[in-house]
Amino acid sequence: MRTNYDVIIIGSGIVGSLTARYLSAYDINILVVEKESDVGMNTSSANSAIIHSGYDPAPNTLKAAMNSLGNRLWHTLAPELGIAFKESGSYVVAIGAGELPVLRGLYERGIANSIPGLKIINKAEFLTREPLINPDVSGALWAPTAAVIDPFGAVLAAAENAVVNGAEYLFETEFTGFISGGDKITGIKTTRGDFSCKWVVNSAGIHSGEIAKKAGTRKDFIITPRKGSYLVFDPVKLSINNVLFPVPTDKGKGTLVSTTTHGNVMIGPNNEPCENMDDSATTRAGVEEVLKGAKKLVPSIDQKNVIAMYAGIRASGNAGRDFVIDIPVEIKGLVNLCGIESPGFASAPAIALKVVELLKSAGFELKEKPGWIPVRKPAPHLHTLSLKERAELTAKNPAYGRIVCRCEEITEGEIIDAMRSPVPARTYDGIKRRTWLGTGRCQGSFDMPRVIQIMAREMGIPETEVTKKGGGSEIVFRKTKEVPAR
Amino acid sequence: MEKKFICIRCPQGCEITTTLDGLGAITDITGNSCKLGIDYVKSELSDPRRTITTTVAVTGGELPLCPVWSEKPIPKDRVMEAAAVIRPITVAAPVDINQVICENILGTGINIISSRAITKGGQ
């Protein structure tokens, strides 16, 4: 195994993975270390999935700049990387006359941030666009450049594209400390040994503050994690046409009602304290708060039709609530990307390009690599294809004919694709996130036994070693007939 | 003395109330929908029994396990004991339905038999 790299990136969220992807265009060796068993297991796969247009951040902040550039970049990057991306636009909806003036304020801020196409729409027109909206609606701010993305799909696409272009990923590998020589970082320590490098990119999400501190930088920067819960609905039971935000409050953007790229209505988040840095447990109170918030916009939402719930953790920093994107002066060889909270996803491509720029301006030689492949073709999702296309694919590969997950109609062929991709799925959740298997109404209760078998076969391990999300999360303990010693 | 039972002879689960005299003999019985209920109460009082259903390992079969059951109910207090005896049993495929898997379990005179067939193959 190689232990010497040009750049080591800590964290494989959207920020780390897009950084790896843009850096993979250059003739350097890149390693991404990730403590979890897969890419994007944390905030980058538990968020609102909105590529915000950019009217919200205060003008002249990094957030404002990164968001509006990031939004523009996503519109071409998503198709290039084969990421599910819906150019839906978004609305901020005012309920009751009292909220109407807020729309005006947001509109003005959007103009200051040079956001194109913003428009305030009156009640009558909005009612025709979203029939299920609370009838007390008084108006809405339309932001046409906003979009909905498949967040995990985006992280995976970036990571796969980086790997195809030579970047390496190590999972279940936790950064534990820096190795430095004099005024310069020369490598990192991890739970899988030491690695040397010229540059470290700190894109560890909620843990980016601690890591910055370990390098002796950003000493007073503190991240206070706050979680936001989401509920996902059965698409047969509830359908909403648009992305709907309530008017924001000083607590944040509020509880939105949206439809994922996969077609499920999703509501959330709320904003509640975490018990510790990694506390992403949903709570009864939180779930109720989300339901209440969403019902303000769409009163007919019914909790009976919820099929999944989860929470994401905000990396809210104290640096005037702006992003930290810089090369610190205290020590050489480090790029800090801290406090990348919302709109961090929308901003991620701009942040990644900014990293490239920062490295160049710090004198790091980045030579373009001939033969860089910027385009990624995603594995097929059979249920999205026409009957004819399905028939053709199945004729070529019979495994595409064997349906394993009944709700989402995921085939054995798609599971095998996921396990043989450039960033292979090695866990049940990894397969789930890549294929949508087990995400429908039955939430895996039908497919799990079969998937365990396919995984064991593909990985050449016993079924008892198949995990849900990495070591320690084994799904079955023993064979029914292996009698435990008494 | 009054004693209540829930009959388990069929899914209806009648709630049966019996009155017992000082010697434990039944003097009255109500709540049963059929004769099986009386039978059940009598056996619960004198010799409670249960059908045991479990599985045994199969070698060389299309499936790793074969479901089995006691062709008649066995004494209730010996169910765990019977389970322990059955647990390590392995049979070779093919297995026929109603094949005797364990003869005269725990000397009760009752056989453990298969409740389905398992053909050879796979595994």
Place this chain on the structure above:
Amino acid sequence: MKKIYDVVVIGAGPAGLSAAIEAKKSGAGDVLIIERNNEPGGILLQCIHNGFGSVIFKKDLPGPAYAWNFIEQARSLNVEMVFDTMVVDITGGRKIYASNSVEGFIELDAKAIVLAMGCRERTRAQIMAPGDRPAGVFTAGMVQRLVNIEGYMPGKNFVILGSGDIGMIMARRLTLEGAKVIKIIELLPYLTGLRRNYVQCLQDFGIPLELSTTIKRITGKKRVEAVETVGVDETLTPIAGTERVIACDSLILSVGLVPENELSRKAGVVLDPLTLGPVVDETMATNVPGIFAAGNVVTIYDLVDYVSMAGATAGISAAKFAAGAPVSPPAFTLTPGDGVRTVMPQKITGLSGPDASVLVELRASREFAGRVSVNILEDENIVYSHVEKYARPAEMITLKINWNETAKKLSNNKSGLKVNIAKI
């Protein structure tokens, strides 16, 4: 496989097997069952416990042995069966699209279709069990399949949420296979499964049952480490201060079954919002001509015997339809009245068979401790009445009605009839 069949049955569980057998016996030529599993039998193959066949065979058989009778019959009647094949779409015009790894993508036509897809289980989100999302949270049916068929034990120390039958049966199974079941908790103030299962699965093994209790939180980053339970009041609201943490490595959810009707919906079949299955008449016909339905896909049954009977009815009706017999439109509707949660069939033609015998399956909406009469009403006028010793939501009530007799009592020429349960 042929391109066109007289009758195509979707699902080879007891409903589907009976439908195919009776369709054949009623003269249908080409009868095909499409099954996504690799063998016939449906859910019965994993129900290795006894308790099947009390009505039809007057015996207490394990699930696989019950299924065996029907599988053998279907084979000897040359019912064609394809396995490992999943139907993905059906149209109102009775075109069927299916997929497998041998023939690939399959398209065929049926003169009549019987829907017999069974049910699926409710899951964690539907009962709003908050907390972490570790490995070790399973539905009861999944555990049943893992332990009884695939041969894997998914944990060592279990807590079971829900006092439904599958949960109780799995409590006993896991105990017999050497695992520890710490307790079963139930949100409602009463048992939701059959009482016989409480006796023989919990009481016999000393497994405690705690009513009016739910899960407040699941903890464990990787694998379940504990669940926190909380008591609830009559309105099912958690009572602060009654929280208790139970260390365990697995949580099993046995919180109910839901008819599996994705395909029905695609075919334009109208569903009943209460049963969540197709609206059918006593011939098991849906609103779409030539599409029939039977078994758990229509309403969740307690007893497989009645599933087999409904399947047989659907099979006979499908064979008739395929042979071009005229369709009789429903003349009456049955809707739940006081004390009744669901009724099936929801419509009645009143024209089937010489004795016009109709099986009505219903569930009570609340507990009735003492004797009750189950009535069919035309306005206030009782046209049919039947006495039960009690009525509980957990136990389905089956009425066997001679419709000719009942129809004679109808006076007002009303088509809308109600079913109620009244205390005597």
